Amino acid sequence: HSIAAATTVLLALVGIGAMIHEPVLIPPLAASAALVHSAPTLPLAQPRNVVIGHLLGSAMGYAVLAAAGSSAWAAAVAAGLTLGLNMLARTPHSPAVATAVIIVLQTPAPGRFVPLLFGATVLLVLTGYAASRVRRKAPTYPVYWW
Incomplete structure (x- = not known):
């Protein structure tokens, strides 16, 4: 069931992207979906970490x-600084580090990218919440919201 839920939300991100002609599914979001749907009790998978972690990663990127x-050197620096910022903010979320790398290497327009990223992370959290309510023996997600 967790595989179906994760696949469904990732397909939804692709569908949204196709409708608006923007790539919404980026690799870090696939990693976030994996955490939310396969390890829902880990701190890395909690809503605060998913949403705020990615937003901090985008800001640092x-x-x-x-x-x-834009260079591989700058992307490596952005990744390291994002890790530090997320730890400082107590929102560790490893896929958010990759978000910073994507931004530095791909240079997406922030006015489009950040709102889409925010919406995608909220959708990931909400599908994790819904999936945990549907599956009888699944751990409750989230363990905490904030």
Whole structure:
């Protein structure tokens, strides 16, 4: 059931992207879906970590992009700084580190990318919540909201 739920939400992200002609499914969101649906009790999978972690990753990605430009070197710095920022904010979420890398290497327009990222993370959390209510023996998700 968790595989079906994760696949369904990822397909929904692809469908949304197709409708608006924007890539909404990015690799870090697939990793987030895996955490939410296969390890729902881990701190890394909790809503605060998923949503805020990705938003902090995007902020750091755009900050490094503005300061250093787009390069693999800058992407590595953005990843390390995102890890530190997420730990400082107590929102560790490893896929969010990859979000910073994607931003530095792909340079998406922030006015489109950040709202789509936010919506996608909220959708991941909501499908995790719904899936945990449907499956009888599944762990309750989330363990905590904030």
